[in-house]
Amino acid sequence: MNFGYRRARNTAGVLAAGIAAVFTFEIIDLSIQVQQYYSGWFMIFLMAILVVFYVKKRLIVVGMGSGGNWAQWHYYIGLFLFIIYLKHVEFSFPDGLVESTITVFYLIVMISGVCGVFINRVFARRLSYLEEDIIYERIPVHLKKLRHDVEGLIIDSVENSGSTTLSDYYLQHLAGYFEKPQFFFTHLLGSNYGFLRVKDGLDRQMRYLNKKEAEYALNLNNMLQKKNLLDTHLALQRVLKYWGTLHFPMALILVLVTFVHVVLVYAFRGAA
């Protein structure tokens, strides 16, 4: 039973449960009751379960099941919650400032959550496919050291080869590349296009280099790859670390807005 099958099976189950829930609320609505009260409280219950996941991650000492299982439940309950939400708003964007604000925050949380699932899955796998592991906080150190090494290499090439072809090319086309992280979004998309373009430029310069410069160019090529590795790590790890900065605060704000919404609903309700 591979991952794809499990994912399809579980997603189908959530969709089926969601459809059943939608019909349930529709039946409640047909029985001359306001289904939004029921779907709303059900949503709050589901949101509480989702929040417990965050608490569980903080309370590691409390044995409440594996984090992986909790994450799975978090994903599928989130998906289920979205279906309930659609029924709650009757499949339309609500009017009203408070209601539309809730909707906006909910969509941010939901979309960021879906993206988070994708990020955790894809980016983590990509990181595991890279040549080596690098600690995120060390990346600036490595970049600085690599730039220093590259500059030393270029100076040596000028001194030993007697030609400035390579150094001229470095100064024109590669100095900026080594100065700071590059091609952030390209790496997020899983593409090496930026790096390959830079590398291709260096390869084309080989015909213009003398024999000694060519040796330095080969070393420079290795350093390009290291730079690309660092850029890839930076992009992937940064998103992995910081995507939660959007998801969690928005979820917190969503909880606050939901509380306001509940108070307003019951303060201005017609009847239970």
Add this chain to the structure above:
Amino acid sequence: MSDSPLQEFGHRKSRYLRPNQPWVCGNTGNECSQGPDNRGNCPCVDSPCTPVRSVKSRKRVATLWLVSLFVGILVLFFSTSNLLEMLSPGPLSISHAEVAGCQDCHNAAGEPISGWLHKALTLNSNNDDQQCLECHALGSNAFEAHSTNEGNFSSINFDKITQQQQWGSADWKIELAGKLNTLRKPSKESTSCSSCHREHKGKFHPINNFDAQRCHTCHQKKFDAIEESHPEYSNYPSDKPTQIHFDHSAHLENYFYEDEYFDLAPEGCKQCHETDQTGEWMLSNSFEDTCSGCHLDQILGGNRGSAKGLAVLTIPELDIAGIEKAGFSIGDWPKWADGEMAPIMKMLLHGHVDNPAHVNPLAVDTITLYDLTDASQQDIENVARLAWDIKELFYDIQRGGTGALLERLDDAFGKRLDQPTLNRLIASLPRDTLINNQKQWFPHLAEEVMNFRRNKREIPPSTVDKNTAPGNYVESDNIVAADTSTNDIDTGLIDIDDESGDILDDDSLDGGNLDDDILGGDDADDDILNDDLSDDDLSDEEDNGNKAVASDDVDLNAQNSEDWASSGGWYRDGSSIRYRPIDHADPFFTTWLAVSSYADNQLHQEIFESLTDKQSVGGCTKCHSLADMSDHSAGKQVHWQSFEPEDITTDFNRFSHVSHFSLMTDDGCASCHILNEGAESELADTLNQTPKIEQSFLSMTRQTCTQCHQQGRAPANCLTCHQYHAERQGQTIDQISDKFTTESP
């Protein structure tokens, strides 16, 4: 790429960066071993770094900022002046366009924000729904099923309906919803307004948009389509007798053939019926527009064989000889008096019953007044006292005028009636009528009554020898008068020639215009209601000078008084003062029927029965049906008006006539309303009997409606013909507008 990795792992090769701490060393690549403290201060004395936040700390700070920013925005939001407007979940529908402020519908809008939390936690379910009732008058059972008292369902024959064959089934969701309702066991008042009417959905959102399928969730017997399994109609549109008895069958088939009525025949239903303002109901036109051509004469008594006027004040026939023989004297009493006491006069006499000096007129009901042969002494005394009560009645009225009459009425009803009602009950009884009657009936009324009262209402003894045979009485003007020639002081009788007590001499009453001479005088011109001198016992030369112009050729007063009063009003007929209807809906008749309708008093009942009898003057109840009192008290009330939509307080159906006019065939209204040929109606003989009334039209059938109202054609859902709010609702816009705020909050 070279084999040397960029990142070395191992505690000796790679220094721990303390990522769990909020601050990390700012010397990238050459971090110190201590690291900054929690406040972000570098401990290094030599070349201190600028500490930076760790990733974890940055995330925490970002979260804190975002949440704080939002909370700040929230506080500002709730501090705005037009908060309520901003909190609105959506625009109102056009139906509520006149609503100006939130507090018109929401109680919380008028409270501070601190109160909202408290209100949100209360369990008062129908909180704001009560505000709906400020404009939408749905009665006291607004939140019960169909907004009506469950007792109103008792008229529906559920057994008959549930036995209907071929019940269908609703959608499976409806079935489940119905089961859910059964499980939920909703309370009596669990249907709130917002269950069906959703506001704040936009200007053009139909607030009455209600899925008629929902009806089936409560109604246990379900059906798919009206044309297939809706119950057959039973006595629709109505199974109750109409308020105005009208035999359509007879009028359409048997009447209007005579020459005098031929031109009065209506050309069609619309000549008698027209729609109301809403086009929903068919109303009957007025009596003047529809019925008067044939029936007005009947009301006025045109061809009536018996008396055309209602007896109001009557002098009953008494066994004078028997009374005298028993030792009692009643003074003057018309020998030709006949008939019984009128119920109205009984009631006027009844007011003084509490005084033991008076007799209850009901007490003498069982006594045969004109033959006291077998009556006991006590009965005869009661009859004698009754005679004196009658005299006192006429004395008081004639002397005191309408004031005395009104006082009598107040005593009779035990309460003060309003002046317009009292005026209608009296109907401007002319003074001259009383005076002329008194002259005829009780010529010595004044002195007799005054003497009677001086003697503390003791019945004077008879002056006639008990053994004396009849015929020896002193007769004067055909009136059996007491022999007062003895001037018995003890009895306080005054000589008949003594004018001192004669009320006719009271200048304060008549300005000196009336005196004894009138009895034989010539001032007949003052009399506007002359008695018919051709009546048996009255016509003689000694009548009170009604012959203003003596002529041997023309008898000015040949016409009898009843015929003379053909236009209605008061007249004298023998020993009675009668009242003849002046028109349809005569105020005298309608008012007496109204005040006597409560059956809490036998006298009232007698009056009511005399007016509602099949042979009664005016014949009101020939057409106007009787019904139980609306306040459930004993008695009957008269339906004066034909059906009006306001009469219906609970209605589960709706139908617009005007919408269907274009569908009529050449048969007109008979396209749907089939005449019940041969329907018979018979009025009740007594008040407690139920009249036999058959409906003029057969019950409509479902097929009539489903010709058009079926799936795929005209609307066929429940709400097309049925309305949920069975109680009449709605207020005028003037009544509604006063409830709204003039300024938005």
